[in-house]
Amino acid sequence: MLNAFTGVFLAALAVAAATRLWLSLRQIRHVRAHRGAVPGMFAEAIPLAAHQKAADYTVAKARLGIIDTVLDAIILLALTLGGALQWLADLWARAFAVESLWHGTALILSVFVLKGILGLPLDLYRVFVVEERFGFNRMTPRLYFTDMVKHLLVGAVLGIPLLLVILWLMQAAGTLWWLYAWAVLVAYSLFLQMIYPAVVMPLFNKFSPLSDPVLAARVEELLRRTGFRSRGLYVMDGSKRSSHGNAFFTGFGAAKRIVLFDTLVSRLQPAEVEAVLAHELGHYKLHHVVKGMALSWAFSFALLFALGVLAAQPWFYLGLGVTTATAAMALLLFMLVVGEFTFFLQPLLSLFSRKNEYEADRYAAQYANPSELAHALVKLYHDNSATLTPDPLHSAYYDSHPPAAMRIARLRTA
Numbered sequence: 001m002l003n004a005f006t007g008v009f010l011a012a013l014a015v016a017a018a019t020r021l022w023l024s025l026r027q028i029r030h031v032r033a034h035r036g037a038v039p040g041m042f043a044e045a046i047p048l049a050a051h052q053k054a055a056d057y058t059v060a061k062a063r064l065g066i067i068d069t070v071l072d073a074i075i076l077l078a079l080t081l082g083g084a085l086q087w088l089a090d091l092w093a094r095a096f097a098v099e100s101l102w103h104g105t106a107l108i109l110s111v112f113v114l115k116g117i118l119g120l121p122l123d124l125y126r127v128f129v130v131e132e133r134f135g136f137n138r139m140t141p142r143l144y145f146t147d148m149v150k151h152l153l154v155g156a157v158l159g160i161p162l163l164l165v166i167l168w169l170m171q172a173a174g175t176l177w178w179l180y181a182w183a184v185l186v187a188y189s190l191f192l193q194m195i196y197p198a199v200v201m202p203l204f205n206k207f208s209p210l211s212d213p214v215l216a217a218r219v220e221e222l223l224r225r226t227g228f229r230s231r232g233l234y235v236m237d238g239s240k241r242s243s244h245g246n247a248f249f250t251g252f253g254a255a256k257r258i259v260l261f262d263t264l265v266s267r268l269q270p271a272e273v274e275a276v277l278a279h280e281l282g283h284y285k286l287h288h289v290v291k292g293m294a295l296s297w298a299f300s301f302a303l304l305f306a307l308g309v310l311a312a313q314p315w316f317y318l319g320l321g322v323t324t325a326t327a328a329m330a331l332l333l334f335m336l337v338v339g340e341f342t343f344f345l346q347p348l349l350s351l352f353s354r355k356n357e358y359e360a361d362r363y364a365a366q367y368a369n370p371s372e373l374a375h376a377l378v379k380l381y382h383d384n385s386a387t388l389t390p391d392p393l394h395s396a397y398y399d400s401h402p403p404a405a406m407r408i409a410r411l412r413t414a
């Protein structure tokens with residue numbers, strides 16, 4: 001019952017997995033080769049010990065990535081050609097009629113739960129062994145598990161209604177179901193962005209108004225200069241889970257909030273925080289956020305169209321090792337395998353993102369002090385043990401941000 005599509009799928013999986021492994025090995029080799037000396041332009045700011053810690057951390061993460069790649073490929077093969085999906089579909093068929101929404105929902109949720117359970121040991125290892133060893137983990141096992149339960153509940157409350165609507169459209173809305181599903185998805189993503197900062201994020205973190213008067217005054221002044229309106233400036237207790245620092249915006253329109261991690265506020269000088277914020281403001285002012293949303297909608301439009309075509313082809317199911325050709329099975333198969341095909345678009349997305357980062361840096365250089373941004377970047381690289389010497393090809397393929405050396409070189413001429 002396997003067919004030509006089986007060959008296409010296996011080829012995509014093999015090439016994607018081989019590319020992932022090859023890039024990880026290149027990254028490990030490159031970072032190790034440059035472990036011995038801090039690159040010249042950082043020699044004053046970053047001690048050798050910190051540089052070597054960053055190299056070891058990067059190598060440890062790349063090794064985890066290798067295990068993850070292999071594990072994912074095995075799970076994907078077991079689910080599809082290995083017959084696990086068909087076995088689950090038959091199992092649920094004893095309780096629910098095969099074409100029913102119940103059968104479809106049970107099938108999809110049970111696969112998600114199964115994948116979650118299989119991925120758990122590696123995630124525990126990542127948090128409590130790797131992050132712990134390098135001093136970044138602040139999570140207790142108790143917090144890890146309460147987080148997991150909360151994520152599951154939030155995922156169920158927000159995800160199951162959407163799943164039901166899409167499954168229903170697939171069965172009842174005719175050949176253009178995918179177009180209606182896309183409209184639902186776009187509307188739902190806007191709704192999520194509206195409720196996320198006010199409803200979901202407070203479930204996981206505490207947000208308090210920025211209390212440091214010196215920093216608050218600087219930020220107010222920056223907001224005035226750039227003509228940016230927001231619904232307040234908050235500090236988030238990111239240190240509860242990790243000592244990695246960050247700054248971001250949530251929400252959109254007039255409901256935007258600016259959020260600074262407490263780890264960032266405590267480590268950077270006010271002028272440096274101001275420069276980092278100016279960079280984040282740049283992403284908003286230069287429409288990167290809107291462009292990113294438009295891109296993801298265009299992407300989901302193309303994917304749903306593809307699913308609309310594939311769901312009607314018997315070879316799509318048979319080629320992936322299943323005979324139960326229901327709407328839910330089509331959706332599930334598509335979600336499981338699509339990443340092996342879209343993986344090859346990753347370098348384009350990274351390129352788009354890095355271009356935006358340079359533009360935001362240029363914006364920050366206009367409205368704040370570029371050398372303060374450069375200082376802040378060096379501190380963040382140091383504190384996060386981010387490598388200063390990534391493999392150029394690995395970086396070009398995956399990295400959303402340009403390498404530190406290239407960003408700082410541009411900031412110096414700004």
Ligand SMILES: [Zn+2]
Nearest residue numbers: 279283357360
């Ligand atoms: Zn940025």
